[in-house]
Amino acid sequence: MYNNDHGSNMLRREAVAFKSSADIQPEWNMLDQIPFSTFLKLSFSVPELEDLLLHGGLDFYDWMYDHVTLKNEGRLKRYRRWKLDDEMYLVARCEVQSVVEVNKQRSFLTLNALNEFDLKYSGVDWRQKLETQRGTILATGLKNNANKLAKWTTQALLASADLMKLVYVSRVHPRDHFNHVILAVVGYKLREFAAQINVNTSNMWGIIKPIVDFCMKLNKGKYILVKDPSKPQVRIYEVPADAFKNDYMEEPLPKDEQVQSRAEDASGGEASAVATDVEQMEATAKA
Known part of the structure; x- marks a missing residue:
């Protein structure tokens, strides 16, 4: 951390400390x-390549998907x-x-x-600039999520997809990590996008x-391939057989602290009425 003092204005900037995706243990x-x-x-x-098996099915893409959140996929x-x-x-599947x-x-x-990065660090507000500065938004997303975008592009190439759509998503409220809103959906030709990144x-x-080739020469056991958080x-690593047994799970935000979307607020009365009708029907059935 360092301070830059200009008269009465003092700017403080915290150095970002990167952590590995796995907690490296000394015995590894x-x-x-x-x-x-x-x-x-x-x-x-x-x-x-050779296709071994196909499983599942697809529906034609409905452009209304760009504006609603689907429960089923x-x-x-x-x-x-x-x-x-x-x-x-x-x-590979x-x-x-x-x-x-x-x-x-x-x-x-x-x-x-693609989730919006913290505005305090990125300095780019998607809600204000997504329509007019889409290239800047993509460049910022690539900077903050380079590995994620490369992974998605690679997965699409392996699947022989022709198009790739990125859904730009933001939190309804900065403190609510459950409720999100779709800001825009942008499509790219996969080969051109892959060349671009x-x-x-x-x-x-x-x-x-x-x-x-290296892994095939290893003895039977448990291993992990991990990127160094601070070096390219x-x-x-060779790890014990019981490694990663206790995976961390994030606790959900209390319901009273979650921010509801406008659609949920608008339909709240109707939902309550339906719930009341159901309770009355159950009470009548019991009687």
């Missing part, structure tokens, strides 16, 4: 660490296999959320929600292949 044995600079040089090509799961070498195959018809051709699309499939497979590198 680090087997290897790989700098990101090594990943940039890797490249590998795989033969044409349908997904198509595609179990696919890639040949890494003569003795090794990689099987990929998902697409919907399908659209463009120029009389059906195209798969994926849907992902520098996601390359050859480089992607080039990263996977040596990691898989990943590390592979």
